[in-house]
Structures are given as C-alpha cells and as structure tokens.
Amino acid sequence: MTRSVSRCRSMPRTLPTDIPPAASRGFTLIEVTLSLLIVGVVLVSSLYALGAVARLGRTVVDDDRARLLARSLLAEVIQSPYEDPDGSPVFGREFESGSTRDGWDDVDDYHGWSASPPQAKDGTPLSGFTDWTRQVSVAYASTGALATAVAETGLKRITVTVTDPSGVVTTVEALRSRASSYEQAPALDTQILTFVGIEVTPTASGVMTTAGTNLRNPVTVGAVAQ
DSSP states (O other): OOOOOOOOOOOOOOOOSOOOGGGTOOOOHHHHHHHHHHHHHHHHHHHHHHHHHHHHHHHHHHHHHHHHHHHHHHHHHHTSOSSOSSSSOOSSOSSOOSSOSTTOOSGGGGTTOEESSOBOTTSOBOTTOTTOEEEEEEEEEOTTTOOEESSOOSEEEEEEEEEOTTOOEEEEEEEEETTSGGGOOOSSOEEEEEEEEEEEOOTTTOOOEEEEEEEEEEEEEEEOOO
8 A cells, every 4th residue: 555645835924914003002192191291290299399498488587587677676666765855745756756766755756656668767768678567556554464554654565566578467565664774864974885786788689687686784885074
C-alpha cells in the first residue's frame, strides 16, 4: 500500500492594518479640560496663600505704626499742664487756636482734636500717613471706679484713637492727675527734660516713623540764668 504525503506550504501571517482607535488615541478634550481645571485650582490656592501672607505682613506693620502714632500724641498731651495756667480755666480750649497745637497749654485743650492725615504740633502733615486719622478725647474721671465723671475730680482720662486706611482702630488711654509730677514746679527756673521723641524717614521709602515716651524720672538739663 502506498502512502501519499501531501505537503502544505505555510503562508506568512499578516497583522491586521485596521488597529482599533482606542489603542493609539491621545488625550480627549474632556481630559485636557479637567487637567486645566486642576492646575487652575492649584494656582488660585497658591496665589491666595501668598496674598494672605502679604496682607498679614502689612497688618503687622500698620499695627506698629498705629501704636506709635497714638503713643506719641498721648505723650504730648500728658506732659501738658493739668489745667490752663493763665486766668480762670474752663474745660476745653479757652482762647487758643484750633488750627495747630502749638499754643495749647493744658490737657483738655486737646479734647475733640482730630486730623487726617495726622499732623505734627506745628500743623505739618506727617509724611507717609495719607488716609490715616488721629483724634483725642479728654474727660474727667472718677477717682474711685475710674469711670467718666461730669465734674472736676482732679483726674482726667486721655484717649487717643488712630484709624488706619483699612478702618482698623487703635486706642490708647492714660490718666492725668492734678497731683502729677508735671505739676510740681522746681524751686528755681530749670530746664528739665521730660519727653524724648524720634522721627525716622528712610530714604528709600520716604515713610516717616515717629515714636516718643515720657521719662519716668525727668532729667535736669541745667539752671536757667536769671
């Protein structure tokens, strides 16, 4: 018996040329949009954080400047006589001008004073404080509860208020007594240093910083020649 063998030639296998679109596609419009949205949210959050840090820095600086403004004017008021040394004193300004503080000679002359921008004693506006406001109120104070009184008690409460351009209010208060050391005149005419102040204006910014303080122990500078 004869076996016949048939041979089959193997044909080369060819890959399909129609690859499904899903295997070779790029980003879809939806994916791009979502990516841009995520990046935008991250950028906005970063900018907000930077802005918050900057605002905090400005707030701290403004708070310091407000306190300096308030304390410098408070020190000026405190070192004034308790009441007008000439004639019959009344509460408030007697005959002094209200345009500047140069001629004010007692504590309650400052009552109701307000200036925007804040001014030096001669009326010169303080540089770098545009849109700031500084004001003073003076009232009799009860010697018991330190509450406001309506009549003379020998004690006056001085309140200085500073408002910065953003509307933040800083207030400082002090009591001025008729028996204060400022009322004790020396036996001889003497030059006495009772207050020290400073004004600094950096050349780069041009913004003036003021500060001042009363001396707890006044310093005798020298006797005045008669």
